[in-house]
Amino acid sequence: MTEPTAPLLELRNVHAAYGRIEVLHGIDLVVPRGQVVALLGPNGAGKTTTLLVATGQHPASQGCVHVGGRHVNGVKPDELARLGLCTIPEGRGVFRSLTVRENLVMASYRGLPADQIIESAVARFPRLGERIGQVAGTLSGGEQQMLAMARGLATDPGLLIIDELSMGLAPLIVAELYEIVAGIATEGVSILVVEQFARTVLGVADPAVIMQHGHVVAAGPPADLEAELSAAYLGAST
Ligand code: ATP
Numbered sequence: 001m002t003e004p005t006a007p008l009l010e011l012r013n014v015h016a017a018y019g020r021i022e023v024l025h026g027i028d029l030v031v032p033r034g035q036v037v038a039l040l041g042p043n044g045a046g047k048t049t050t051l052l053v054a055t056g057q058h059p060a061s062q063g064c065v066h067v068g069g070r071h072v073n074g075v076k077p078d079e080l081a082r083l084g085l086c087t088i089p090e091g092r093g094v095f096r097s098l099t100v101r102e103n104l105v106m107a108s109y110r111g112l113p114a115d116q117i118i119e120s121a122v123a124r125f126p127r128l129g130e131r132i133g134q135v136a137g138t139l140s141g142g143e144q145q146m147l148a149m150a151r152g153l154a155t156d157p158g159l160l161i162i163d164e165l166s167m168g169l170a171p172l173i174v175a176e177l178y179e180i181v182a183g184i185a186t187e188g189v190s191i192l193v194v195e196q197f198a199r200t201v202l203g204v205a206d207p208a209v210i211m212q213h214g215h216v217v218a219a220g221p222p223a224d225l226e227a228e229l230s231a232a233y234l235g236a237s238t
Helices: 047-054 077-082 100-110 114-124 126-130 141-153 171-186 199-203 222-237
Strands: 009-018 021-031 036-040 062-067 085-088 159-163 190-195 208-212 215-220
Touching: 009 047, 021 036, 021 047, 021 062, 021 190, 021 215, 036 047, 036 171, 036 199, 036 222, 047 159, 047 190, 077 085, 085 141, 100 114, 100 141, 114 126, 114 141, 126 141, 141 159, 141 171, 171 190, 171 199, 208 222, 215 222
Parallel strands: 036 190, 036 208, 085 159, 159 190
Antiparallel strands: 009 021, 009 062, 208 215
8 A cells, every 4th residue: 555645756865777887876856746856867867767766667776666655676567557657658658550549548458448538638638639530650749748648647647757758849849748747747646757858847847856977966946956957968068
């Protein structure tokens, strides 16, 4: 059982390695209920590895992972999904050769009726309603991200983890998607969004967490992190 008041996700002093090379050197990260947390950092900072550890896909060599207050080191990804974790992978994880409707129907495997999933997806993303019979591979990038989010929400998650929401999308679409993300959080779903760098996320996230070289180098309200953000990205390009 998870504790109703505990943060959805909590990493404490998490270390992780590939073979003998340690790439996470003691990560602390908390995703409180109903909040959007942005995990930011340049190439190779360790963001994806942090997600892999949080979702049970890569082991922590030290430290604790808690989901809803429950210690989950070593727990398998499907069990974590049952505890309410849902990941939207980089590249979005939709079935490109299936229609929007078929993609949504396939998300109903965890029990919610397909009609209900389609109805709530279309209510939240009217654009998907207009394209319900279209093959997902022919949707725009933004529409594919909407479909991926609708599929994720169909599992009624407590925590939605979105990897690189902005990848390959125009700034206006990214802004539109982040407004939707903020709305989802107000409904009580916690959101952890990983971005290499998308300034738009700073408008909806609190806190933002900046990683560099396998460490958290700063965390807090985005407005307080301007200097750290500049340093992280300037440092990365030299
Ligand atoms: P990006 O924004 O480029 O995806 P990231 O912040 O997500 O970067 P990670 O992918 O977590 O960073 O990588 C952290 C470090 O771990 C990097 O030095 C990377 O080379 C290394 N790494 C990642 N995956 C593997 C792997 N499968 N085997 C060995 N080293 C890896």
